[in-house]
Amino acid sequence: MLILAILAIPFTMTIISASFAWRPWVGWTSAASSAAFLGLGIWLSVATLSAPQWALHHSFRADSLSAFMVVVIGTVSLLATLFTPRTMHQEITSGVTTARYARHYVVLMQVFITCMLSAVLTANLGVLWVSIEATTIATTFLVSHRRTDGAFEASWKYVILCSIGIALAFLGTVLIYYAQLHAGGPVHSSSLDWTSVMSLAHHLDPNVTRLAFALLVVGYGTKVGLVPMHSWLPDAHSQAPAPVSALMSGVLLTVAFYGLLRFRAVAVAALGPAFPRALLLVVGIASLLLATVMLIAQRDLKRMLAYSSIEHMGLLAIGAAVGTPLAIAAVLLHILGHGITKAVLFLSSGEIYHLEGTTEIAKISGLLARRPTLAGIFGFGLLSLVALPPFSLFVSELTMARAEVDAGLWWVVAISLVCLSVIFAALTRHARQILMGARVEGTLPSSLSSSVAVPLITALVACVALGVFSWPLQSLLTHAAQGVMP
DSSP states (O other): OHHHHHHHHHHHHHHHHHHSOOOHHHHHHHHHHHHHHHHHHHHHHHHHHHSSOEEETTTEEEOHHHHHHHHHHHHHHHHHHHTHHHHHHHHHHHTSSOHHHHHHHHHHHHHHHHHHHHHHHBSBHHHHHHHHHHHHHHHHHHHTTTOOHHHHHHHHHHHHHHHHHHHHHHHHHHHHHHHHHTOOSSOOOOOOBHHHHHHHGGGSOHHHHHHHHHHHHHHHHHHHTOTTSOTHHHHHHHHSOHHHHHHIIIIIHHHHHHHHHHHHHHHHHHHOSHHHHHHHHHHHHHHHHHHHHHHHTOOBHHHHHHHHHHHHHHHHHHHHHHOOHHHHHHHHHHHHHHHHHHHHHHHHHHHHHHHHSOOBGGGOOOHHHHSHHHHHHHHHHHHHHTTOTTSHHHHHHHHHHHHHHHTTOHHHHHHHHHHHHHHHHHHHHHHHHHHHSOOOTTOOOOOOOHHHHHHHHHHHHHHHHHHHOOTTTHHHHHHHHHTTOO
16 A cells, blocks of 8 residues: 555645645644655655566556655655745735735646656556546646746746647557557557556567657656757746745656656567667757757756756766666656755755845855855755765766777767856856855845755755665666666
C-alpha cells in the first residue's frame, strides 16, 4: 500500500485545503504532507533496490526510476510548501491577493503535486498523458494567481502552447498503441501498460514508431521547455509566485522529461539508438544555444532563472541522447541537483522581490552589503547553478561529458563547453550587479528570518553533500538507469 499512501497524502491535503478557509496552519499542514510523502518516497526507493518493480493491479507501478522521481518531487515540494504561509501572508498584507484566492492557491498546489506523483507512479501510458495534461490545468491558474495583466498574458501563452504540445504527445501515444496492436512476436497485448509496451518494443513497426517518437519529443518537450516549443517558459516562470516557479522549474519540467526517458527506451528497442540520439541531440543543442544567447542580455532576475532552466533541460536531452547507463545516471543526478538549486534560487528571488519591490536586475544593487544572508544564499545558489565544485551539478555535468566522450561525441562536448563558458560569464556579470553593485540610497541593512534562511541553507548543504558523497544515491541511480535501458 506504499504507492497508494504516497498518492493519498497530497490528495487528502487537497480536500483539507478546499474544506477550510485560508489560515497559516493550512500552509504548514501542506508542508507537513510534503515531508510525509518525501519520507515514503525514500522508503520506496530503498524497497525498489531489493524488489526491482512494485505494481498495483496494473494501475500503478514503481521501480527505482519512479521512486527516485518521487524523492525529487518531495524534496522540491517541501521547500516550496514551507514558503506557502510566508508568501500568502506577504500577498494578503500587500493587497496582492485575498484569503479566498490564498485558499485556491493551496488547493491548486496540492492538485499540481498529486498530478506529478501520479505521472511518475502510473503503469499506463494514457494515465501518464492525462496526469501531465492535468498539471497544465492546475498551473495555468497558479501562473495567473496575482491577476495582473502580465500574469494573465503569461498564463494564456502557457496554456495555448502546452495544449498544442500535449496534443502532439497524445497523437504520439496513440501511434505507439497502434504499433503495439499490430506488432507480432511471442507476446501480444492491447494494454498501454509500460511492461506490455516494452515486451513488444522490438516488434513495433519502425516507421510508425519513428513518427510517434518525433511527436512525443516535440509534445512532451514542450512541457520540458525544449526548443522549438519553449517560449512559454520565461513568461510563466517570471509571473508565477516564487514557490510555484520553484515547483515548475524544479520538478514539472523533469516530470515531463521522465516521460521522454520512458519513451526513449521504447524507441531505441524498436529503431536502434541512431534516430532517438539524433533527435534528442538536435533539440538539446538547440535549447542550449538559445539559452546561451538569451542569458547574455537578460534584464529580469526570474526570467534569467527561467532561461537557465532551458539550458539545463538541453543538457538533460543531450545526456539522454547518449543513453548509456553512466549518462542516464548522470542525468538523474542532474535532475535532483537542478531541482534543489532552482528551488533555492526562485524562493530567494521571491524574498528579493518582496524586499526590493522589483526583479529588474538593474534596480537591484549592493545586496551583499544590505542583506548579507539573503545575498549569500542567492550567491551560493548561483555558484551551484553554474556547476562549480563541490556542488552536485558539477559532478553530474562532468559525468555527462565523460559519457559523451566515451560515446565518441567530442563535438557535442565542445559545443557544450563553449556555451557553458558564455553562460558562466553572463551569470557572473548579472550576479556582480545584484550582489556587489553600487548601494541603493535610502535602503537600510536587514536580516533574514531563520524560517527563511534555514531551509534554503539546508538545501544548499544538501547540494554540496550530493556532490561530495555518492553512497546515498549511487545504488539507486544505477538501478534507475538500468530501468530505462531497452
